[in-house]
Amino acid sequence: MRSVRTATAALAVAALSLPLLAAAPHSEARHDRLRAAAPEGFFVGTAVAGGGHHLSQPYPDPFTSDKQYRKILARQFGSVSPENQMKWDFIHPERDRYDFAAADAIVAFAERNRQVVRGHTLLWHSQNPEWLEQGNFSKEQLRAILREHITTVVGRYAGRIQQWDVANEIFDDQGRLRTQDNIWIRELGPGVVADAFRWAHAADPRAKLFFNDYNVEGVNAKSNAYHTLVQDLLRQGVPVHGFSVQAHLSTRYGFPGDLESNLRRFDALGLETAVTELDVRMDVPEGGVPTAEQERTQAEYYRRTLAACLAVDGCDSFTIWGFTDKYSWVPVFFEGEGFANVMTDEFERKPAFYALLDTLKAARGR
Template sequence: MRPIRIATAALTAAALSLPLVVTSATAAPPADQQAAPHSNAKFDRLREAAPKGFYVGTAVAGGGHHLEQDYPDPFTHDRKYRKILGQQFNSVSPENQMKWEFIHPERDTYNFGAADAIVEFAERHRQVVRGHTLLWHSQNPEWLEQGDFSKEELREILREHITTVVGRYAGKIQQWDVANEIFDDQGNLRTRDNIWIRELGPEIIADAFRWAHEADPEARLFFNDYNVESDNAKSDAYYELSQELLAQGVPVHGFSVQAHLSMRYGFPGDLQQNLQRFDDLGLETAVTELDIRMDLPESGVPTAEQQKQQADWYQRVLEACLAVEECNSFTIWGFTDKYSWVPVFFQGEGSATVMTEDFERKPAFYALRSSLKDAKWEQWKESWKRR
């Protein structure tokens, strides 16, 4: 057994002592969307608008590209950001803080500080956590990608990583993205750029699910990918693989669509049908990384028409999920443009989230809240009929 060093870098005391109950830090909605006078402020929150058993979440900004920006770690230092994070959502996903390069920077060293802080924050704010991610071709540390390991050593490295990370948070993580982006857009396994599949073969995918299940039998284990919102070659590959693994008794519990959408392209109109076919297999489904980017005018400010279209798309994705029985987890990939990954990776595109850099709510925010409230009302009516 190799000795392992675990680093749990402490966050600032001020950042960790935020109150549980917070007030709205966002701009007032349009007059026709404002709550009635003297209404309870909690009903102005996405998490309170959601039907029972439905989780509306966000990525927690930090790690990754944020380290290269001219601001300190958002989760640790931005008090307003953390207030809204705790106020609006009942599910959180570490954006980068649980990826290999961040949480396992050296072979015998784990850095759990940032991930621990997110899990502790979630517990205090009555939120569930989505773990992201265990087996991926990207954002791996150099020691892993450049190392000279035998197949047996590499297999043990992955087993030990999954056992250690999943085991540490056993009982505290609701869902894990176990295998992330394992197919290309043509539906072929990434046998060149995924070190695990390239070196250990496709069978390692099933092993990853088995190891994660052994480390935490209560966590729900997912496939996760982008460009799988529609019924296409890529989502077909996941459908076929899911059937194979389920037939083998592999503990695969869910299939999730990231839904990084761009208004340059069309909306995935068959999203609901695509989620439904995985539901019909007996899998849970989820939307895990939704953002909707757009080409911005020279002013950098989206037009009213762009905001209207964006709101419509956010609402349509949410309603597709709500319409599928076992789609109970809906996550946007950050809620403010202040910390969005989109402008960093997509030149000329931006304004992809539901709030501005100043945390003002966009039409997309109100569209989500409206659909959540409608779903909650329908749920209540159905419950009343069964009495």
Template sequence: MKPLRIVGTTLLATALTIPLVAPATAASLERHQPPGHAKKDTLRAAAPKGFVIGTAVAGGGHHESQPYPDPFTSDEPYRAALAREFSSVSPENQMKWEYIHPERDRYNFAAADAIVDFARRNRQVVRGHTLLWHSQNPAWLEQGGFSKEELREILREHIFTVVGRYKGRIQQWDVANEIFDGEGNLRTQENIWIRELGPGIIADAFRWTREADPKAELFFNDYGVESINAKSDAYLALIKDLRAQGVRVDGFSAQAHLSMRYGFPADLADNLRRFSRLGLETAITELDVRMDLPESGTPTDEQLATQAEYYQRTLDACLSVRGCDSFTIWGFTDKYSWVPVFFPAEGAATVMWDDLTRKPAYFALQDSLKEASNCRR
């Protein structure tokens, strides 16, 4: 194999010429603070000790087709809110294969490096997302015609390179992402790793990630697993099987991309407890709550109240389960939400408007965090 080329230093230096944190002055922080709220009146300030409240860091993916520059490197008020409000960050796309490993012999760490450095400077933890997935893989990988031996070595080398680079700086890794379909069957056709190498590659991915960073917590992550259903049952069975083989799995996370078209998953807490009883950590990792917008494009008060209820019930479920100490919303402002791009009839899915003013959903989360903080004292 040709020597690997790692790209990052030049682009990272360029990115860092644009401040990654709002100027550290009281005036700067106050400028982006909604009227009537003290600087400490934030989600991260309200959270109980040991409980992290996070968000995805906008970049890559759908953003590249939108009429605005990269949010993280260009939008100062956005970065100020990102630092002020959250104690955990997740790269939205910047650690996925197509961005971080765009060619077989080349890595591009610039965007991921910038996020990890931002987190360190703002006393935030990082969730790594993701290592083994069927989507957003580069063409060189999907169309490379590699032998089984080559493909296995490609995955191993990728995990050791990426996880090793951020060793000690990632709290949780989504090692395997969305590996089951809605019926609880492995994605044996869509997922190149499972299709070509068999289900055993899942255990290998966890073993390699553990070896590359023994202190990181290693998770399965998926959507549609909020309730007790065929999909979450499949994860429960797989985790039991892997642990019986001596494979260390630390956690299970539900993405929680919710829609108000459907009822709230009322058995969310009961479902998370099934995994907690195995001694696993659990987490909510990608929460948003989309809705069908009226012709005006502006949600009604009733819609906003229902959305707030969905957000709050999801957080309350997590807070009620032992070991659910990581709660992440998938973006915090509608300005950069992925929802309208992928669900054109729906939108307004986040907790802040485009101008970063707060919706009822924000205050619902804040209320639950404050209540939990008071109860845990």
């Protein structure tokens, strides 16, 4: 695969200069599917909507209630990531109780549709249950709780999860460890991060284990901190296999033009790399309908992100954070911004969708 990717990377980059296609009526033709257009061994994925902010929205659970959503999910994508269904507050709501129903359903769906799964996430400062954050546990108890959680969750899906986001967002934007808001690092010290990777590897030696974060697309203080930490962990023999950039982008800001070079320096350490949560939000214009220029800019951001990943041999996993604006998290968390995904509320394909499709076809040599 590496020789094919090396030979076709230039084609993917060249696709950046191709004119964007106008949105077209939905088609189910195989050649119009992202997963079919992808080069061999390259996985195009999406988050599976559910949990988190969806619980307070005026619609039922998207994955279980929306048949059209599931149909597109199966046809278009070769990889799926539970958006919230594997996070602590959802999967471990009480100290002595797990709720695997939603996660089990996603993994089973993926297996039926010949998709791989990215597990998300094991150690994070956010979306932890109240029993954990307010539990007043001793250090020994907290360590045992974390180890038991990782062993139980990773072990349940052993051999069925391709990649795990083991440690999520452990640095702030200045490259400092989150020693205050991350309960694990605050209470147990930085060494718990290495332990989390060791425990996950013991529970499933086949899964690839990743660091995952936002605002690390370019070379900056935050990505530098990860680069330094990874080198230290590798010297210790810690089973760290990958580094992933979330890529929650906004057209308010310039595109991270050093994305490819940043991925390459982690690749040079022997790590796999990935794009794990790509969306491109924009300012909601007066009248509530994006302009053609906004959609062109958005499509270019999607295209350039994919091209950067394709150009790096070890970047074989590319995930967008939801595919339809109908279930996007963006309007809930970013006031005045929206329209971040590649399909509209009605599942109509945007120029951003075709930007991905064309770039994948160029990389495959079609």
